[in-house]
Amino acid sequence: MAVSSRIQKETQRMLQKPDPGISATPHEDNLRYFNVIIAGPQDSAYDGGVYKLELFLPEEYPMTPPKVRFLTKIYHPNVDRLGRICLDILKDKWSPALQIRTVLISIQALMSAPNPDDPLNNEAAEHWKRNEKEALDMAKSWNRQYAMN
Amino acid sequence: MSCNVDDSDEIFDDDDDDCSMEVCTKDSHHSGPSNMPESCYVKLTADDIVKEQRKLIQNVVELTKLPGHTARQLLQEMKWSFENVAVLYYDDQDKLFAKAGISVNGEAIDAVAVRGSSGSFVLDQQTITCQVCLEDFEREEAEKGMSTASGCGHVFCNACWVRHITTQVKEGQAARISCAGETFVEGKRRRCNIILDECFVEELLRGSGGSAEILKKYQTRLIDSYVNNNPTIKWCPATDCTNAIRVTDSFDPSSFDTSVECSDGHVWCFNCLDEPHAPAECSNVKEWRKKCQEDSATSNWLVAYTKDCPNCKVAINKDGGCNHM
Ligand SMILES: [Zn+2]
Ligand SMILES: [Zn+2]
Ligand SMILES: [Zn+2]
Ligand SMILES: [Zn+2]
Ligand SMILES: [Zn+2]
Numbered sequence: 126m127a128v129s130s131r132i133q134k135e136t137q138r139m140l141q142k143p144d145p146g147i148s149a150t151p152h153e154d155n156l157r158y159f160n161v162i163i164a165g166p167q168d169s170a171y172d173g174g175v176y177k178l179e180l181f182l183p184e185e186y187p188m189t190p191p192k193v194r195f196l197t198k199i200y201h202p203n204v205d206r207l208g209r210i211c212l213d214i215l216k217d218k219w220s221p222a223l224q225i226r227t228v229l230i231s232i233q234a235l236m237s238a239p240n241p242d243d244p245l246n247n248e249a250a251e252h253w254k255r256n257e258k259e260a261l262d263m264a265k266s267w268n269r270q271y272a273m274n
Numbered sequence: 275m276s277c278n279v280d281d282s283d284e285i286f287d288d289d290d291d292d293c294s295m296e297v298c299t300k301d302s303h304h305s306g307p308s309n310m311p312e313s314c315y316v317k318l319t320a321d322d323i324v325k326e327q328r329k330l331i332q333n334v335v336e337l338t339k340l341p342g343h344t345a346r347q348l349l350q351e352m353k354w355s356f357e358n359v360a361v362l363y364y365d366d367q368d369k370l371f372a373k374a375g376i377s378v379n380g381e382a383i384d385a386v387a388v389r390g391s392s393g394s395f396v397l398d399q400q401t402i403t404c405q406v407c408l409e410d411f412e413r414e415e416a417e418k419g420m421s422t423a424s425g426c427g428h429v430f431c432n433a434c435w436v437r438h439i440t441t442q443v444k445e446g447q448a449a450r451i452s453c454a455g456e457t458f459v460e461g462k463r464r465r466c467n468i469i470l471d472e473c474f475v476e477e478l479l480r481g482s483g484g485s486a487e488i489l490k491k492y493q494t495r496l497i498d499s500y501v502n503n504n505p506t507i508k509w510c511p512a513t514d515c516t517n518a519i520r521v522t523d524s525f526d527p528s529s530f531d532t533s534v535e536c537s538d539g540h541v542w543c544f545n546c547l548d549e550p551h552a553p554a555e556c557s558n559v560k561e562w563r564k565k566c567q568e569d570s571a572t573s574n575w576l577v578a579y580t581k582d583c584p585n586c587k588v589a590i591n592k593d594g595g596c597n598h599m
Contacts, residue, residue, distance in 0.1 A: 134408045187406060188441040213464060220465035221438055222384065222405040222428075222456045227463055234462075 128156045132182060135225050147229045149180065157182040161193070161229060165272060166237040170264035171199070174272025178208075178232070180225065190219035191228055200260075200267040202241040202250035210235070211245035314525040315544070317537045318507070320497065320516040327354075327500050334359055343471035347374045350449045353503045375452065375469030378426045380459030382466060385427035395422045397429065406434035406454055421478060425468040428455030432482035439475055443488050448495030451475060472496065510536040511547040519544060532556075 136156070139149050146164035151157075161178040165171025177196040183189055193215065195208035203211040214223055214231055244250030252260040318326070327346075333356050334345035351374040352358035362370040371377040384405045387395035402416045403409070411420055411431065422429045430438075438454040453466035479489040501507045507520045517536035521544060525532075533550035535541045542549065546556035548563075 129407075131406070131408045185441060188437055218464040220452075220456045221434065221454045222430075223463060223465075227456075231463065 128182075131187060132156065139226055144226055144230060146233060147226070149225060149229060157186075159225070163229065163233050163236070165268060166233055169237045170261045171236050171268050171272065174268040176236075176272055180228075182225075187221040187223075190215050190223075191225060193228060193232065198267060198271040199236075200249055200264040201236065202239050202244045202246055202253050203235055205245045209245065211243060313522065315519050315521045315534050317535070318518040318520055319537055320518075323497055323500060323507075323518060327497070330354060330356055338363055343473050344374075344376055346472060347376055347469055350374070350499060350503070354500055372467070375450070375467050376425055377468075378457060379467040380457040382426040382428060383456040383458055383463065385429070385455060387422040387427040387429050389427070395424070395427045395429075397422075402429060404429075404431040404434055405456075406430050406438070421474070423453040423455065423466075423468050423470060423474065426453055426455060426457075426466055428453050428466055428468070430454055432478060435478050436482050436484045439470070439478060439492075440484065440488050443492050443495070446495075448492050449499035508544060508547070510538070510540050511542055512536070512538070512540040515540055 133156075136149075136151055146166065148162045149159045150161075151159050159180040159182075161180050163176045163178060165174035165176060175197070176199060178193055179196055181192045183192065193210060195204055195210065197208075199208075205211075210232060212228075212231060212235055214220075214228065239253060241250040241253035249260065252263065330349055331342050331345045334340070334348055335342055337360055338345065338348070340348075348359045348363070348370065349356070351370070352362065359370075368377070372379050386397065386399055386402055388398050390396035397413060397416055397420075400413050402411045402413070402420060404411065404420065405428075409431065416429070420429050420431050421435055435454065439451060442451040449469075451470045453468040453470060455466035455468075456463050457466045475492060476489065478484055479492065501509055501518055504520075506522075506525075507518050509515075510517045510519065515536060515538055517538055517540070519534045519536060521534075525544070527545055531550070531552035532543050532545045533541055533552060534544045543551060543556060543559075546559060548556070548559050551559045554562075
Protein backbone atom coordinates (compact mmCIF):
# COMPACT_ATOMS: atom_id res chain seq x y z
CA MET A 126 0.00 0.00 0.00
CA ALA A 127 1.51 3.30 -1.08
CA VAL A 128 1.75 6.04 1.49
CA SER A 129 2.51 9.71 1.00
CA SER A 130 6.00 11.01 1.52
CA ARG A 131 4.71 12.90 4.54
CA ILE A 132 3.76 9.63 6.24
CA GLN A 133 7.15 8.16 5.37
CA LYS A 134 8.94 11.20 6.80
CA GLU A 135 6.89 11.18 9.97
CA THR A 136 7.48 7.47 10.46
CA GLN A 137 11.23 7.80 9.92
CA ARG A 138 11.53 10.68 12.38
CA MET A 139 9.58 8.83 15.03
CA LEU A 140 11.81 5.79 14.68
CA GLN A 141 15.02 7.86 14.66
CA LYS A 142 14.08 10.34 17.38
CA PRO A 143 11.40 8.78 19.55
CA ASP A 144 9.74 10.99 22.17
CA PRO A 145 10.25 9.91 25.78
CA GLY A 146 7.79 7.24 26.84
CA ILE A 147 6.26 6.88 23.38
CA SER A 148 6.84 4.42 20.55
CA ALA A 149 4.96 4.00 17.29
CA THR A 150 5.79 1.20 14.85
CA PRO A 151 4.03 0.76 11.53
CA HIS A 152 2.76 -2.67 10.50
CA GLU A 153 4.92 -4.22 7.82
CA ASP A 154 1.94 -5.02 5.63
CA ASN A 155 0.08 -1.75 6.22
CA LEU A 156 2.12 1.40 6.67
CA ARG A 157 -0.96 3.36 7.74
CA TYR A 158 -1.50 1.18 10.76
CA PHE A 159 0.69 1.68 13.85
CA ASN A 160 1.28 -0.25 17.04
CA VAL A 161 1.69 2.36 19.72
CA ILE A 162 3.04 2.07 23.23
CA ILE A 163 2.75 4.87 25.77
CA ALA A 164 4.37 4.56 29.18
CA GLY A 165 2.09 5.77 31.97
CA PRO A 166 3.38 9.24 32.96
CA GLN A 167 5.30 9.38 36.24
CA ASP A 168 3.12 12.02 37.80
CA SER A 169 -0.09 10.11 37.12
CA ALA A 170 -2.17 7.19 38.38
CA TYR A 171 -0.84 5.25 35.39
CA ASP A 172 2.81 5.40 36.51
CA GLY A 173 4.63 2.14 35.83
CA GLY A 174 1.97 0.93 33.40
CA VAL A 175 2.58 0.15 29.74
CA TYR A 176 -0.32 1.12 27.51
CA LYS A 177 -0.90 -0.35 24.07
CA LEU A 178 -2.83 1.67 21.52
CA GLU A 179 -3.63 1.31 17.85
CA LEU A 180 -3.40 4.21 15.43
CA PHE A 181 -4.74 4.29 11.90
CA LEU A 182 -4.19 6.98 9.26
CA PRO A 183 -7.27 7.36 7.05
CA GLU A 184 -6.92 7.88 3.30
CA GLU A 185 -7.37 11.66 3.67
CA TYR A 186 -4.68 12.02 6.33
CA PRO A 187 -3.32 14.59 7.14
CA MET A 188 -6.41 16.51 6.04
CA THR A 189 -8.40 14.45 8.53
CA PRO A 190 -7.09 13.28 11.92
CA PRO A 191 -5.68 9.82 12.68
CA LYS A 192 -7.93 7.33 14.45
CA VAL A 193 -6.51 6.20 17.77
CA ARG A 194 -7.74 3.98 20.55
CA PHE A 195 -6.43 2.32 23.68
CA LEU A 196 -6.09 -1.44 23.51
CA THR A 197 -5.06 -1.75 27.14
CA LYS A 198 -7.92 -1.23 29.59
CA ILE A 199 -7.66 2.13 31.32
CA TYR A 200 -9.82 3.86 33.93
CA HIS A 201 -9.96 7.44 32.71
CA PRO A 202 -12.85 9.93 32.29
CA ASN A 203 -11.91 10.70 28.68
CA VAL A 204 -11.55 7.10 27.50
CA ASP A 205 -14.52 4.81 27.10
CA ARG A 206 -14.85 1.07 27.47
CA LEU A 207 -13.87 0.48 23.84
CA GLY A 208 -10.72 2.52 24.33
CA ARG A 209 -11.98 5.46 22.31
CA ILE A 210 -10.46 8.77 23.31
CA CYS A 211 -12.16 12.12 23.74
CA LEU A 212 -9.55 14.62 22.67
CA ASP A 213 -10.39 17.79 20.76
CA ILE A 214 -7.47 17.57 18.31
CA LEU A 215 -8.74 14.15 17.21
CA LYS A 216 -11.98 15.86 16.24
CA ASP A 217 -12.84 19.47 15.51
CA LYS A 218 -9.54 20.98 16.65
CA TRP A 219 -7.49 18.86 14.27
CA SER A 220 -5.04 20.71 12.03
CA PRO A 221 -3.15 19.10 9.15
CA ALA A 222 0.05 20.56 10.62
CA LEU A 223 -0.34 18.32 13.66
CA GLN A 224 1.42 14.98 13.41
CA ILE A 225 1.23 11.46 14.75
CA ARG A 226 3.81 12.32 17.40
CA THR A 227 1.95 15.46 18.53
CA VAL A 228 -1.23 13.41 18.84
CA LEU A 229 0.55 10.81 20.98
CA ILE A 230 2.16 13.49 23.16
CA SER A 231 -1.29 14.99 23.66
CA ILE A 232 -2.67 11.60 24.70
CA GLN A 233 0.20 11.20 27.16
CA ALA A 234 -0.65 14.65 28.56
CA LEU A 235 -4.31 13.65 28.83
CA MET A 236 -3.25 10.69 30.98
CA SER A 237 -1.50 13.14 33.33
CA ALA A 238 -4.39 15.57 33.36
CA PRO A 239 -7.80 13.86 33.07
CA ASN A 240 -10.58 16.25 32.15
CA PRO A 241 -13.83 15.10 33.81
CA ASP A 242 -15.66 18.16 32.45
CA ASP A 243 -15.52 16.76 28.92
CA PRO A 244 -16.20 13.10 29.61
CA LEU A 245 -16.51 10.11 27.35
CA ASN A 246 -16.83 7.70 30.22
CA ASN A 247 -19.59 9.27 32.30
CA GLU A 248 -19.29 6.84 35.17
CA ALA A 249 -15.59 7.55 35.59
CA ALA A 250 -16.13 11.28 35.16
CA GLU A 251 -18.77 11.31 37.91
CA HIS A 252 -16.38 9.34 40.07
CA TRP A 253 -13.62 11.93 39.45
CA LYS A 254 -15.92 14.78 40.38
CA ARG A 255 -17.42 13.06 43.41
CA ASN A 256 -14.21 11.79 44.94
CA GLU A 257 -11.04 12.34 42.99
CA LYS A 258 -8.81 10.44 45.39
CA GLU A 259 -11.00 7.34 45.23
CA ALA A 260 -11.16 7.59 41.43
CA LEU A 261 -7.38 7.81 41.21
CA ASP A 262 -7.08 4.75 43.48
CA MET A 263 -9.36 2.88 41.10
CA ALA A 264 -7.23 4.02 38.14
CA LYS A 265 -4.11 2.79 39.98
CA SER A 266 -5.67 -0.56 40.67
CA TRP A 267 -6.66 -0.97 36.99
CA ASN A 268 -3.13 0.12 36.09
CA ARG A 269 -1.67 -2.70 38.20
CA GLN A 270 -4.17 -5.20 36.93
CA TYR A 271 -4.12 -4.48 33.18
CA ALA A 272 -1.01 -2.44 32.34
CA MET A 273 1.75 -4.04 34.37
CA ASN A 274 2.50 -7.41 32.89
CA MET B 275 -41.92 18.87 1.81
CA SER B 276 -43.30 20.32 -1.33
CA CYS B 277 -44.09 23.68 -2.76
CA ASN B 278 -46.77 24.12 -5.33
CA VAL B 279 -46.24 26.30 -8.30
CA ASP B 280 -49.34 28.38 -8.37
CA ASP B 281 -50.26 28.43 -12.01
CA SER B 282 -53.63 30.01 -11.51
CA ASP B 283 -54.65 33.02 -13.51
CA GLU B 284 -53.49 35.49 -10.93
CA ILE B 285 -50.16 37.08 -11.61
CA PHE B 286 -48.49 39.00 -8.84
CA ASP B 287 -47.35 42.45 -9.70
CA ASP B 288 -43.84 42.64 -8.39
CA ASP B 289 -42.76 45.96 -9.79
CA ASP B 290 -41.87 47.16 -6.33
CA ASP B 291 -40.10 44.99 -3.82
CA ASP B 292 -39.74 47.79 -1.33
CA CYS B 293 -41.54 47.45 1.89
CA SER B 294 -44.17 50.06 2.50
CA MET B 295 -45.41 50.89 5.95
CA GLU B 296 -48.74 49.18 5.35
CA VAL B 297 -49.66 46.82 8.14
CA CYS B 298 -50.85 43.25 7.67
CA THR B 299 -54.55 42.83 7.98
CA LYS B 300 -56.11 39.52 8.68
CA ASP B 301 -58.79 39.77 6.05
CA SER B 302 -56.67 40.85 3.14
CA HIS B 303 -56.64 37.44 1.55
CA HIS B 304 -58.11 38.67 -1.68
CA SER B 305 -54.84 40.23 -2.76
CA GLY B 306 -53.42 37.15 -4.47
CA PRO B 307 -52.43 33.53 -4.10
CA SER B 308 -50.40 34.48 -1.05
CA ASN B 309 -52.78 36.04 1.40
CA MET B 310 -50.20 38.11 3.16
CA PRO B 311 -49.80 41.70 1.99
CA GLU B 312 -46.49 42.27 0.29
CA SER B 313 -45.60 44.86 2.88
CA CYS B 314 -44.99 41.97 5.27
CA TYR B 315 -42.20 40.48 3.20
CA VAL B 316 -39.66 41.16 0.50
CA LYS B 317 -38.93 38.84 -2.40
CA LEU B 318 -35.25 38.20 -2.82
CA THR B 319 -33.35 36.59 -5.67
CA ALA B 320 -29.89 35.10 -5.14
CA ASP B 321 -28.49 38.33 -6.61
CA ASP B 322 -30.45 40.45 -4.14
CA ILE B 323 -28.96 38.43 -1.29
CA VAL B 324 -25.44 39.00 -2.54
CA LYS B 325 -26.25 42.72 -2.82
CA GLU B 326 -27.67 42.85 0.70
CA GLN B 327 -24.57 41.10 2.01
CA ARG B 328 -22.31 43.55 0.20
CA LYS B 329 -24.20 46.50 1.60
CA LEU B 330 -23.83 45.24 5.16
CA ILE B 331 -20.14 44.55 4.57
CA GLN B 332 -19.74 48.06 3.18
CA ASN B 333 -21.37 49.51 6.30
CA VAL B 334 -18.92 47.65 8.53
CA VAL B 335 -15.98 48.71 6.35
CA GLU B 336 -17.05 52.34 6.78
CA LEU B 337 -17.39 51.93 10.51
CA THR B 338 -14.16 50.05 11.17
CA LYS B 339 -11.95 50.99 8.19
CA LEU B 340 -11.09 47.27 7.97
CA PRO B 341 -10.78 45.38 4.68
CA GLY B 342 -13.96 43.90 3.25
CA HIS B 343 -13.08 40.26 3.92
CA THR B 344 -12.44 41.08 7.57
CA ALA B 345 -15.73 42.94 7.80
CA ARG B 346 -17.46 39.85 6.41
CA GLN B 347 -15.98 37.71 9.16
CA LEU B 348 -17.14 40.11 11.85
CA LEU B 349 -20.65 40.07 10.42
CA GLN B 350 -20.60 36.30 10.13
CA GLU B 351 -19.62 36.00 13.77
CA MET B 352 -22.35 38.45 14.81
CA LYS B 353 -25.12 36.72 12.83
CA TRP B 354 -25.10 39.42 10.17
CA SER B 355 -26.31 42.12 12.48
CA PHE B 356 -24.59 45.43 11.85
CA GLU B 357 -25.73 46.67 15.26
CA ASN B 358 -24.10 43.75 17.08
CA VAL B 359 -20.82 44.28 15.25
CA ALA B 360 -20.87 48.00 16.07
CA VAL B 361 -21.60 47.42 19.77
CA LEU B 362 -18.85 44.83 20.29
CA TYR B 363 -16.43 46.77 18.12
CA TYR B 364 -16.63 49.72 20.51
CA ASP B 365 -16.92 47.54 23.57
CA ASP B 366 -14.21 44.90 23.24
CA GLN B 367 -12.40 44.95 19.94
CA ASP B 368 -9.83 42.28 20.93
CA LYS B 369 -12.53 39.84 21.94
CA LEU B 370 -14.44 40.44 18.74
CA PHE B 371 -11.34 39.86 16.60
CA ALA B 372 -10.33 36.63 18.35
CA LYS B 373 -13.90 35.30 18.18
CA ALA B 374 -14.18 36.12 14.49
CA GLY B 375 -10.86 34.40 13.76
CA ILE B 376 -9.06 37.53 12.66
CA SER B 377 -6.38 37.61 15.34
CA VAL B 378 -4.51 34.63 16.74
CA ASN B 379 -5.64 33.09 19.96
CA GLY B 380 -2.47 31.99 21.76
CA GLU B 381 0.81 31.57 19.93
CA ALA B 382 1.10 30.45 16.30
CA ILE B 383 3.40 27.41 15.96
CA ASP B 384 5.70 27.23 12.89
CA ALA B 385 4.41 30.51 11.53
CA VAL B 386 7.38 31.27 9.34
CA ALA B 387 6.23 34.47 7.68
CA VAL B 388 7.10 37.65 9.54
CA ARG B 389 5.46 41.05 9.49
CA GLY B 390 7.25 43.30 7.02
CA SER B 391 7.51 47.06 7.20
CA SER B 392 4.22 47.40 5.32
CA GLY B 393 2.47 45.41 8.04
CA SER B 394 1.75 42.43 5.79
CA PHE B 395 3.52 39.09 6.08
CA VAL B 396 6.73 38.36 4.14
CA LEU B 397 9.00 35.32 3.90
CA ASP B 398 12.44 35.92 5.37
CA GLN B 399 13.97 32.44 5.42
CA GLN B 400 15.98 30.88 2.63
CA THR B 401 14.27 27.49 2.82
CA ILE B 402 10.69 27.05 3.93
CA THR B 403 9.23 23.71 4.93
CA CYS B 404 5.54 23.19 4.32
CA GLN B 405 4.44 21.76 7.65
CA VAL B 406 1.65 19.80 5.99
CA CYS B 407 3.48 17.85 3.26
CA LEU B 408 6.88 18.37 4.94
CA GLU B 409 8.46 19.33 1.60
CA ASP B 410 11.13 22.03 1.46
CA PHE B 411 10.79 25.05 -0.78
CA GLU B 412 13.55 27.47 -1.73
CA ARG B 413 12.64 31.09 -1.21
CA GLU B 414 12.00 31.74 -4.93
CA GLU B 415 9.76 28.71 -5.35
CA ALA B 416 8.00 29.60 -2.13
CA GLU B 417 7.14 33.12 -3.30
CA LYS B 418 5.18 31.55 -6.15
CA GLY B 419 4.09 28.21 -4.79
CA MET B 420 3.21 28.92 -1.16
CA SER B 421 0.62 31.16 0.48
CA THR B 422 0.45 32.88 3.84
CA ALA B 423 -2.71 33.14 5.91
CA SER B 424 -3.35 36.66 7.07
CA GLY B 425 -3.50 37.18 10.80
CA CYS B 426 -1.12 34.39 11.86
CA GLY B 427 1.66 34.08 9.28
CA HIS B 428 1.21 30.33 8.73
CA VAL B 429 2.70 29.40 5.36
CA PHE B 430 1.87 26.24 3.44
CA CYS B 431 2.33 25.16 -0.13
CA ASN B 432 -0.62 25.92 -2.39
CA ALA B 433 -1.33 22.24 -3.07
CA CYS B 434 -1.71 21.61 0.67
CA TRP B 435 -3.89 24.68 1.13
CA VAL B 436 -6.15 23.50 -1.70
CA ARG B 437 -6.40 20.01 -0.21
CA HIS B 438 -7.21 21.46 3.19
CA ILE B 439 -9.85 23.84 1.84
CA THR B 440 -11.36 21.15 -0.39
CA THR B 441 -11.69 18.78 2.58
CA GLN B 442 -13.33 21.50 4.66
CA VAL B 443 -15.79 22.44 1.92
CA LYS B 444 -16.68 18.77 1.43
CA GLU B 445 -17.35 18.56 5.16
CA GLY B 446 -19.82 21.42 4.87
CA GLN B 447 -17.68 24.39 5.89
CA ALA B 448 -17.42 27.70 4.08
CA ALA B 449 -17.74 30.76 6.23
CA ARG B 450 -15.55 29.26 8.94
CA ILE B 451 -12.73 27.41 7.23
CA SER B 452 -9.81 27.71 9.58
CA CYS B 453 -6.10 27.99 8.88
CA ALA B 454 -4.26 24.69 8.45
CA GLY B 455 -1.68 25.68 11.07
CA GLU B 456 -1.31 24.98 14.77
CA THR B 457 -1.35 27.24 17.78
CA PHE B 458 -0.31 26.78 21.36
CA VAL B 459 -3.09 27.82 23.72
CA GLU B 460 -3.12 27.22 27.47
CA GLY B 461 -0.37 24.64 27.20
CA LYS B 462 -2.07 22.69 24.43
CA ARG B 463 -1.50 22.36 20.72
CA ARG B 464 -4.55 22.83 18.60
CA ARG B 465 -5.79 24.08 15.26
CA CYS B 466 -5.05 27.71 14.48
CA ASN B 467 -8.17 29.82 15.08
CA ILE B 468 -7.61 32.15 12.13
CA ILE B 469 -10.50 31.94 9.65
CA LEU B 470 -9.45 32.00 6.01
CA ASP B 471 -10.92 34.96 4.26
CA GLU B 472 -12.96 34.76 1.10
CA CYS B 473 -10.38 36.26 -1.30
CA PHE B 474 -7.66 33.92 -0.06
CA VAL B 475 -9.82 30.82 -0.50
CA GLU B 476 -11.17 31.83 -3.89
CA GLU B 477 -7.76 32.68 -5.26
CA LEU B 478 -6.38 29.30 -4.21
CA LEU B 479 -9.35 27.37 -5.56
CA ARG B 480 -9.13 29.24 -8.87
CA GLY B 481 -5.41 29.12 -9.43
CA SER B 482 -3.79 26.17 -7.70
CA GLY B 483 -5.47 23.05 -8.87
CA GLY B 484 -8.73 23.59 -7.02
CA SER B 485 -11.87 22.39 -8.73
CA ALA B 486 -14.55 24.68 -10.15
CA GLU B 487 -17.13 22.51 -8.47
CA ILE B 488 -15.63 23.10 -5.01
CA LEU B 489 -15.36 26.83 -5.72
CA LYS B 490 -19.03 26.95 -6.64
CA LYS B 491 -19.98 24.98 -3.54
CA TYR B 492 -17.91 27.33 -1.42
CA GLN B 493 -19.60 30.41 -2.87
CA THR B 494 -23.06 28.93 -2.51
CA ARG B 495 -22.36 28.06 1.11
CA LEU B 496 -21.18 31.58 1.85
CA ILE B 497 -24.58 32.86 0.76
CA ASP B 498 -26.23 30.03 2.69
CA SER B 499 -24.43 31.06 5.81
CA TYR B 500 -25.94 34.51 5.45
CA VAL B 501 -29.45 33.19 5.01
CA ASN B 502 -29.13 30.53 7.69
CA ASN B 503 -27.84 33.06 10.20
CA ASN B 504 -30.75 35.36 9.55
CA PRO B 505 -34.03 34.37 11.19
CA THR B 506 -35.91 36.83 8.98
CA ILE B 507 -34.77 35.22 5.72
CA LYS B 508 -35.68 31.80 4.37
CA TRP B 509 -34.91 30.04 1.12
CA CYS B 510 -37.87 29.12 -1.02
CA PRO B 511 -38.40 25.42 -0.36
CA ALA B 512 -39.28 24.61 -4.00
CA THR B 513 -36.80 22.22 -5.59
CA ASP B 514 -33.97 24.07 -7.36
CA CYS B 515 -35.48 27.48 -6.61
CA THR B 516 -32.75 29.97 -5.64
CA ASN B 517 -35.06 32.69 -4.36
CA ALA B 518 -35.61 33.69 -0.80
CA ILE B 519 -38.07 35.69 1.27
CA ARG B 520 -37.25 38.20 3.95
CA VAL B 521 -40.07 39.15 6.26
CA THR B 522 -40.32 42.71 7.51
CA ASP B 523 -41.14 44.07 10.94
CA SER B 524 -44.82 44.05 10.08
CA PHE B 525 -44.78 40.27 9.60
CA ASP B 526 -46.78 38.58 12.32
CA PRO B 527 -45.88 34.88 12.59
CA SER B 528 -49.14 34.20 14.41
CA SER B 529 -51.34 35.85 11.83
CA PHE B 530 -54.17 34.16 10.00
CA ASP B 531 -52.16 33.50 6.87
CA THR B 532 -48.39 33.32 6.78
CA SER B 533 -47.96 32.24 3.18
CA VAL B 534 -45.51 34.05 0.96
CA GLU B 535 -44.77 33.96 -2.74
CA CYS B 536 -41.26 33.93 -4.17
CA SER B 537 -40.18 35.78 -7.34
CA ASP B 538 -40.86 32.65 -9.36
CA GLY B 539 -44.39 32.29 -8.05
CA HIS B 540 -43.85 29.50 -5.52
CA VAL B 541 -46.25 29.95 -2.63
CA TRP B 542 -45.40 28.52 0.80
CA CYS B 543 -45.91 29.11 4.48
CA PHE B 544 -43.04 31.17 5.91
CA ASN B 545 -43.36 29.49 9.29
CA CYS B 546 -43.36 25.82 8.37
CA LEU B 547 -42.21 25.90 4.69
CA ASP B 548 -45.12 23.69 3.76
CA GLU B 549 -47.81 24.46 1.20
CA PRO B 550 -50.02 27.42 2.09
CA HIS B 551 -52.58 26.15 4.56
CA ALA B 552 -54.61 29.05 5.97
CA PRO B 553 -56.83 28.96 7.89
CA ALA B 554 -55.32 25.82 9.36
CA GLU B 555 -52.34 26.25 11.63
CA CYS B 556 -48.86 24.92 10.91
CA SER B 557 -49.24 22.30 13.62
CA ASN B 558 -52.40 20.98 11.93
CA VAL B 559 -50.51 20.50 8.70
CA LYS B 560 -47.76 18.71 10.50
CA GLU B 561 -50.26 16.36 12.12
CA TRP B 562 -51.93 15.90 8.79
CA ARG B 563 -48.64 14.99 7.10
CA LYS B 564 -48.02 12.44 9.79
CA LYS B 565 -51.45 11.00 9.35
CA CYS B 566 -50.95 10.90 5.58
CA GLN B 567 -47.92 8.73 5.98
CA GLU B 568 -49.98 6.27 7.94
CA ASP B 569 -53.05 6.53 5.73
CA SER B 570 -52.17 7.02 2.10
CA ALA B 571 -55.78 7.37 0.93
CA THR B 572 -55.60 11.14 0.79
CA SER B 573 -52.42 12.85 -0.06
CA ASN B 574 -53.37 16.46 -0.27
CA TRP B 575 -54.35 18.39 2.78
CA LEU B 576 -55.90 21.17 0.73
CA VAL B 577 -58.17 18.78 -1.11
CA ALA B 578 -59.21 17.16 2.10
CA TYR B 579 -59.82 20.03 4.43
CA THR B 580 -60.40 23.10 2.31
CA LYS B 581 -62.23 24.28 -0.72
CA ASP B 582 -61.36 27.24 -2.86
CA CYS B 583 -63.03 30.55 -2.31
CA PRO B 584 -65.36 30.90 -5.31
CA ASN B 585 -64.18 34.44 -5.93
CA CYS B 586 -60.43 34.27 -5.75
CA LYS B 587 -59.49 30.59 -5.63
CA VAL B 588 -57.81 30.95 -2.27
CA ALA B 589 -58.30 27.92 -0.09
CA ILE B 590 -60.75 28.33 2.76
CA ASN B 591 -61.94 25.82 5.31
CA LYS B 592 -64.42 23.18 4.25
CA ASP B 593 -67.41 22.86 6.52
CA GLY B 594 -67.80 19.16 6.36
CA GLY B 595 -67.77 16.18 4.08
CA CYS B 596 -65.36 13.33 3.80
CA ASN B 597 -61.93 13.16 2.32
CA HIS B 598 -63.07 11.22 -0.68
CA MET B 599 -65.83 13.46 -2.04
ZN1 LIG C 1 2.58 21.32 1.37
ZN1 LIG D 1 -2.74 30.09 11.14
ZN1 LIG E 1 -39.40 29.71 -5.32
ZN1 LIG F 1 -47.25 26.79 8.16
ZN1 LIG G 1 -61.61 34.94 -1.36
